[in-house]
Every structure is written in C-alpha cells, then in structure tokens.
Amino acid sequence: MIEKIAAYGQYDVVFSSIDDFDLDFFLQKYYSSAQKIVLVDENTYKYCLDYLITSVPSLAQAEVIVVPAGESTKTMETAIQLWSTLLEYGISRNAVCINLGGGVITDLGGFVGALYKRGIDCIHLPTTLLAMVDASIGGKTGVDFEGVKNQIGVFYFPKLVLCDTAFLATLPEEQILSGYAEALKHGLINSRELWNKITTNSPKSINKQLLKEIVKVKNEVVLQDPLEKNLRKALNLGHTIGHAIESLFLEENPIPHGFAVAWGLVYEAKIATNVGELSIEEFNEIRSHIVKHYGEPNNLENHIEDLINWMKKDKKNDGEGINFSLLAAIGDVKINQIVAEEHIIEALLSAF
Amino acid sequence: MIEKIAAYGQYDVVFSSIDDFDLDFFLQKYYSSAQKIVLVDENTYKYCLDYLITSVPSLAQAEVIVVPAGESTKTMETAIQLWSTLLEYGISRNAVCINLGGGVITDLGGFVGALYKRGIDCIHLPTTLLAMVDASIGGKTGVDFEGVKNQIGVFYFPKLVLCDTAFLATLPEEQILSGYAEALKHGLINSRELWNKITTNSPKSINKQLLKEIVKVKNEVVLQDPLEKNLRKALNLGHTIGHAIESLFLEENPIPHGFAVAWGLVYEAKIATNVGELSIEEFNEIRSHIVKHYGEPNNLENHIEDLINWMKKDKKNDGEGINFSLLAAIGDVKINQIVAEEHIIEALLSAF
Numbered sequence: 001m002i003e004k005i006a007a008y009g010q011y012d013v014v015f016s017s018i019d020d021f022d023l024d025f026f027l028q029k030y031y032s033s034a035q036k037i038v039l040v041d042e043n044t045y046k047y048c049l050d051y052l053i054t055s056v057p058s059l060a061q062a063e064v065i066v067v068p069a070g071e072s073t074k075t076m077e078t079a080i081q082l083w084s085t086l087l088e089y090g091i092s093r094n095a096v097c098i099n100l101g102g103g104v105i106t107d108l109g110g111f112v113g114a115l116y117k118r119g120i121d122c123i124h125l126p127t128t129l130l131a132m133v134d135a136s137i138g139g140k141t142g143v144d145f146e147g148v149k150n151q152i153g154v155f156y157f158p159k160l161v162l163c164d165t166a167f168l169a170t171l172p173e174e175q176i177l178s179g180y181a182e183a184l185k186h187g188l189i190n191s192r193e194l195w196n197k198i199t200t201n202s203p204k205s206i207n208k209q210l211l212k213e214i215v216k217v218k219n220e221v222v223l224q225d226p227l228e229k230n231l232r233k234a235l236n237l238g239h240t241i242g243h244a245i246e247s248l249f250l251e252e253n254p255i256p257h258g259f260a261v262a263w264g265l266v267y268e269a270k271i272a273t274n275v276g277e278l279s280i281e282e283f284n285e286i287r288s289h290i291v292k293h294y295g296e297p298n299n300l301e302n303h304i305e306d307l308i309n310w311m312k313k314d315k316k317n318d319g320e321g322i323n324f325s326l327l328a329a330i331g332d333v334k335i336n337q338i339v340a341e342e343h344i345i346e347a348l349l350s351a352f
Numbered sequence: 353m354i355e356k357i358a359a360y361g362q363y364d365v366v367f368s369s370i371d372d373f374d375l376d377f378f379l380q381k382y383y384s385s386a387q388k389i390v391l392v393d394e395n396t397y398k399y400c401l402d403y404l405i406t407s408v409p410s411l412a413q414a415e416v417i418v419v420p421a422g423e424s425t426k427t428m429e430t431a432i433q434l435w436s437t438l439l440e441y442g443i444s445r446n447a448v449c450i451n452l453g454g455g456v457i458t459d460l461g462g463f464v465g466a467l468y469k470r471g472i473d474c475i476h477l478p479t480t481l482l483a484m485v486d487a488s489i490g491g492k493t494g495v496d497f498e499g500v501k502n503q504i505g506v507f508y509f510p511k512l513v514l515c516d517t518a519f520l521a522t523l524p525e526e527q528i529l530s531g532y533a534e535a536l537k538h539g540l541i542n543s544r545e546l547w548n549k550i551t552t553n554s555p556k557s558i559n560k561q562l563l564k565e566i567v568k569v570k571n572e573v574v575l576q577d578p579l580e581k582n583l584r585k586a587l588n589l590g591h592t593i594g595h596a597i598e599s600l601f602l603e604e605n606p607i608p609h610g611f612a613v614a615w616g617l618v619y620e621a622k623i624a625t626n627v628g629e630l631s632i633e634e635f636n637e638i639r640s641h642i643v644k645h646y647g648e649p650n651n652l653e654n655h656i657e658d659l660i661n662w663m664k665k666d667k668k669n670d671g672e673g674i675n676f677s678l679l680a681a682i683g684d685v686k687i688n689q690i691v692a693e694e695h696i697i698e699a700l701l702s703a704f
C-alpha cells in the first residue's frame with residue numbers, strides 16, 4: 001500500500017503513456033503481492049485492454065471484470081453484483097482495483113473499491129477526454145439512484161490517476177465533445193486567458209500541454225476543498241441545469257453528459273446575465289461558442305416543470321432554494337447563489 | 353456544519369446525560385436550519401425516543417425512521433430502503449442524522465449517512481453498553497453482505513458521540529454482557545491494570561468513570577490510525593474467531609456479538625499460548641473469567657471446517673493466510689500474526 005501519498009485527498013495525476021510512466025514497475029514496487037482487478041466496460045475491453053496488458057506484464061494474471069457500457073450501468077445493482085464477484089474471487093483488502101474506462105468506470109470502480117471491505121486501493125486509467133479532465137480527478141465516486149445522478153457515493157481518492165492520451169485517438173467525435181464541455185467549464189471558472197486558449201482550439205486539437213493546464217484547474221480546487229464545503233462548488237458551474245437535462249432523458253433517450261453540461265453552461269450564463277452578474281456580451285460569446293460545437297437543445301421548453309423538479313433534487317441544495325454557481329465574468333465564478341424559480345424559467349425559455 | 357471538528361477522524365466523544373450536555377443547544381447552534389432525521393429500531397423507538405424528544409425540543413419536527421431490531425437489519429437492502437425514504441422526504445445534503453440505538457443502528461445509520469449525497473452529518477447516541485464502548489467509536493460503518501459481517505462499508509466519522517448512561521438502566525442482562533466482552537478486550541490490549549479493574553467489576557457495576565477509561569483505549573488507537581493500517585488492528589483481538597462464530601450462526605440461531613467475541617478472546621488466547629506467546633497461567637485467567645460470565649460455547653467442534661472458511665473471508669487477511677492479533681501477555685498485543693490452520697484447529701478443539 002502506498003503510504004507516501006496516503007494523506008487524505010493527496011494523490012498523483014500523471015499525463016504519460018503507460019510505458020513511459022512504467023506502470024508495470026509501479027505495480028511491482030507497491031503491489032507486488034496484491035491481487036489485481038481490472039474493471040472495464042465492453043468498449044474498453046475491446047479497444048483498450050490489450051494495450052494495457054501488453055504494456056504491463058504484471059497484469060497478465062489480473063481478474064478482468066467486464067460491465068456493460070453506458071451510464072445505465074452506474075447503479076447500485078451493478079455495484080452489488082461487483083461486490084459479489086469480488087467476494088467470489090476471494091479478493092482481500094490488500095487488493096488493487098484498476099479502473100480502465102470513461103467516467104462511468106472510474107465513478108463506479110472507485111465506488112465499489114471504496115466500500116469493499118471498507119476500501120481497497122484504486123488506480124484510475126481514464127480512457128476518454130471527459131474522464132481525464134473531470135470524472136477521474138477529485139475523488140468523487142458514486143452511482144445513480146432511482147434515476148437521480150450520483151445520489152449515493154463517497155469521496156474516495158485513488159492512489160494514482162494515469163492519463164495516457166493514446167486512448168483518445170480512437171474516440172468517436174461525440175465522446176471528444178463530451179470532454180470538451182468540461183474543459184470549457186474549467187476555462188470559464190479559471191481565467192479569460194485559459195478560456196481563450198481552449199476556445200481557439202477545436203475539440204480535437206487540444207494537446208497534452210493544454211490538457212495538463214485544464215486538469216490543473218480542477219486538481220488545485222479539489223486539493224484546497226476536497227469535501228466540497230465551499231470553493232469546490234465552483235466546479236458545479238453548468239451542472240445544476242446540466243444534470244437536470246441529463247436526468248430528465250436518462251431512461252428514454254440519454255443525452256451525453258458533455259452536451260447536457262454545455263447547454264447547462266449556456267442556461268446558467270443566461271441566469272447570471274438576468275440577475276445582473278454577467279455581461280450580455282460575455283453571455284453571447286459563451287453561447288455562440290457552445291452552439292457552434294453542440295448545436296441547440298431540442299424542445300426543452302416543453303419540460304420546464306420537470307427540469308425544475310430535477311434541480312430541486314440536486315445535492316447542492318440546502319432545502320430552501322435552488323443553489324447555483326454563477327459567473328460574474330468569464331474567469332470569475334460565485335458559489336452559493338440561490339436563484340428564484342422565475343429566473344430559472346426565464347433562462348430556460350430564452351437562452352437559445 | 354461543524355467546521356471545528358471537521359478534520360479527518362476528529363470528533364467528540366462525550367459521556368454525559370443529554371440534558372447536562374444540552375444537546376438541544378448544540379443542535380440549535382450547529383444545525384438550526386438543517387433537516388433532522390432520527391434513526392431508531394423498534395426497541396429504541398419504544399424505550400428511548402420519548403426520553404430524547406422530551407429533552408431536545410429541536411427534535412420535535414424531526415423525521416423519525418424506524419427499522420426492525422437486530423443484526424439481520426444491517427443489510428444493503430435496508431440501506432437502499434433508507435436512501436429511498438430520505439429522497440422521498442426531500443432530505444438535503446445539509447441534513448443531520450441522529451442515530452439512536454445499539455451497534456446495528458450506529459453502524460447502519462453511519463453508513464447510510466456517509467453515502468447519501470456523498471455524506472450528511474451524523475450524531476451517534478449509543479443506547480447499549482456495546483455501542484458505547486465499541487460500535488459507535490471509531491468511524492467504522494457498514495452492512496453485512498451475503499451473510500458476511502461488515503463486508504461493505506466505509507470509514508466515516510460522526511460529528512459527535514454522546515453517551516448517556518441513563519439508557520443502560522433498562523438493558524437486559526444479555527445486552528450488558530455483550531458490551532462487557534468488548535470492555536474486557538480493551539483491558540486485554542491495554543494494560544494489566546485496566547484488565548484487573550474491569551474484571552474486579554461485574555458487568556453491571558461498571559460505572560461512568562471506568563467506562564470513560566475503557567472508551568479512551570479505543571479512541572486513542574483510532575485517532576492514531578483511523579484507517580486501520582497498523583495499530584488499530586489490535587482492536588480486532590478476539591474478533592477473527594468471534595466474527596466467524598457470529599457469521600456461522602447468523603441466519604439460523606444468532607449468537608449475541610458479545611458472546612461470540614468473549615469466546616473468540618478465549619480461542620485466540622489459546623492460539624497465542626500454543627504458538628508460545630502467552631503464558632498458560634494468563635490463558636487460564638482469561639478463560640476462567642470469561643466462562644464465569646459467558647459459559648462455554650456449545651458444540652463448536654462440529655463446525656471446525658465452516659469456522660475456518662468464515663475466517664478466510666475476514667477483512668484482515670491479505671490472501672495468504674489467516675491474520676490474527678494475538679496476546680503476548682495481558683496488556684500486550686501483537687498485530688499481523690499469520691497463524692497456520694493446524695494451530696487454529698487445535699485451539700478450537702482444546703480451548704474449553
């Protein structure tokens with residue numbers, strides 16, 4: 001077990017190929033006698049597992065566990081099945097669980113690892129842009145519950161997050177766009193300079209150097225406020241409405257997380273403009289950049305009441321109103337903004 | 353939310369009546385606008401809730417949730433029902449959950465609170481001797497899973513543990529004995545002096561002052577090693593075999609935790625003697641004191657193979673053998689002792 005990085009919320013995020021980092025050496029050094037589990041979904045089983053096992057001979061004997069791909073896998077039922085499987089395989093508390101996949105796999109694998117025998121070590125190998133810039137960073141783990149996103153979970157920090165950008169080469173366009181939305185969010189909460197850098201790149205042209213800068217924004221916030229008492233709430237920009245959109249269509253016609261967040265950023269920027277925080281010029285700039293890549297949402301104005309109801313279930317609320325993180329300007333975010341329903345409705349009707 | 357005691361693993365353990373402590377003032381000070389939940393089982397609903405609500409007017413409007421009494425309630429199914437109920441009541445992340453009961457309630461309530469929206473604050477009000485000296489102290493939460501005790505859980509620290517010994521007055525003899533076994537264990541791992549103090553008291557005559565001393569043993573260990581990397585394993589004395597006995601009979605004919613632990617202490621002391629650690633005189637002293645209060649186990653020699661299989665599922669094992677904490681002498685415990693099966697079997701056959 002890795003004691004050097006065992007302090008709460010301390011862990012390494014590395015951008016490197018699996019070979020250059022020498023994950024095999026790392027596992028031999030810290031986990032030589034530990035049982036090893038690799039959690040994958042159908043996609044990473046097909047496209048990423050061979051690359052991992054070829055690069056890391058120590059994993060030749062690992063137990064590989066495959067779950068279906070997609071958000072609908074991220075449930076308590078799947079977690080229960082996984083715990084059963086781990087017990088059946090006789091996995092001990094000293095084992096290490098390597099989560100190879102997108103945000104669903106790092107969220108779910110982190111959650112299953114956090115609770116199994118009160119916690120086994122986890123290593124995240126994010127394979128999507130979204131998981132690299134967001135989901136795998138910051139120790140949030142969890143599952144959706146009764147259709148509400150991430151309602152049940154814990155903060156549990158992996159021992160290592162290793163981002164190998166080779167995995168991004170084969171991603172479909174839609175997946176890249178999903179990660180790009182979180183990158184845009186990190187630009188918006190951090191600085192005009194970073195926003196400009198990201199928006200002058202197309203989603204596909206973000207290089208490793210810029211990726212590191214984007215991840216640094218999140219990681220620094222997380223290390224200052226791991227349990228989201230204050231500062232970390234800034235990272236929820238776009239997510240109050242984004243999660244509501246995602247939850248609303250989760251069962252019938254899922255909308256990719258990144259699209260929901262991108263549109264959420266626009267709606268929430270509109271709220272900020274309506275309540276006198278954000279200038280109309282900056283709102284227009286945000287909207288036009290997002291529309292260019294994500295288009296406009298369809299027909300949301302017919303679901304206003306449902307959307308408000310989903311927002312009321314948001315974890316950030318304290319029971320007295322709907323809590324937002326809102327932009328005062330590009331690069332300047334204010335947390336704990338309670339917004340009246342009429343302003344939310346107005347934004348939902350007029351942002352696009 | 354209480355920031356002053358928010359450091360990881362830091363929380364207050366107070367021995368006081370609810371009135372003297374002024375829990376009402378505490379709740380008004382730190383949780384004035386928070387939703388309040390009180391989790392009880394059928395017994396504490398009947399015998400303890402009135403006393404609590406009468407002393408604490410702030411709880412008059414609390415949501416009271418009742419679960420069946422007994423270890424068989426401590427499951428993932430119950431946890432899932434409780435999360436559903438919390439969502440249905442619209443409980444937010446700023447809520448506080450007050451767990452009023454024995455170890456099942458503090459383990460289960462702590463677990464449900466730890467995971468709901470990634471963690472709401474918990475306050476434990478232990479009502480049994482066992483919960484006061486053991487279960488409510490130290491942040492271990494969890495549920496039994498596929499019949500194995502505490503397989504799924506997390507470390508999650510309550511904001512306050514308030515031990516009101518008035519609750520002990522109405523406890524049945526068997527319940528007092530359950531707590532007394534953990535008290536004996538704390539004596540054994542701590543010092544000859546504390547062991548003598550506890551054993552010269554009968555289970556019913558342990559006063560508040562001695563209780564505080566006993567709890568201090570556990571709390572000091574926990575604060576030094578909250579996540580059970582090393583030192584804290586000492587607290588597992590008697591529990592490797594104790595949990596196996598408990599698990600073996602959990603479904604058909606449950607044995608109270610304290611009896612299983614008391615007998616586990618004797619069996620594990622016998623192992624320690626057999627491997628040359630503990631003197632025969634001290635083993636005899638431990639056995640005779642425990643037999644005086646708990647009698648001898650019935651017919652365990654017919655279940656040796658099953659017991660060994662249960663021990664192999666113990667969380668402390670690293671996959672290579674069965675891991676014990678063993679006494680070198682009364683007051684001196686060694687952790688991480690891997691014991692060969694033949695020594696375990698020999699002890700199971702000959703300790704009583």
